[in-house]
Amino acid sequence: MSVLQSVVEPAFRAGVALSAVTAFAYCVAVVSVAASSVLFRSPQRRRDARATLRILMRRRGGQ
Numbered sequence: 001m002s003v004l005q006s007v008v009e010p011a012f013r014a015g016v017a018l019s020a021v022t023a024f025a026y027c028v029a030v031v032s033v034a035a036s037s038v039l040f041r042s043p044q045r046r047r048d049a050r051a052t053l054r055i056l057m058r059r060r061g062g063q
Contacts (some may be wrong), residue, residue: 030056
């Protein structure tokens, strides 16, 4: 059991770290696109940013 635990624990920690980094990167992307949809001066760029935000925030549960 000790050998299995010594192999699984580092892999689990790496998975948790990768998940945290991925979640943080996704949050940064959503916040930057949301800010873009408000701050861009051009109406076309704001529409594009809102469309991208819709894609990022789409839920797949009920579809």
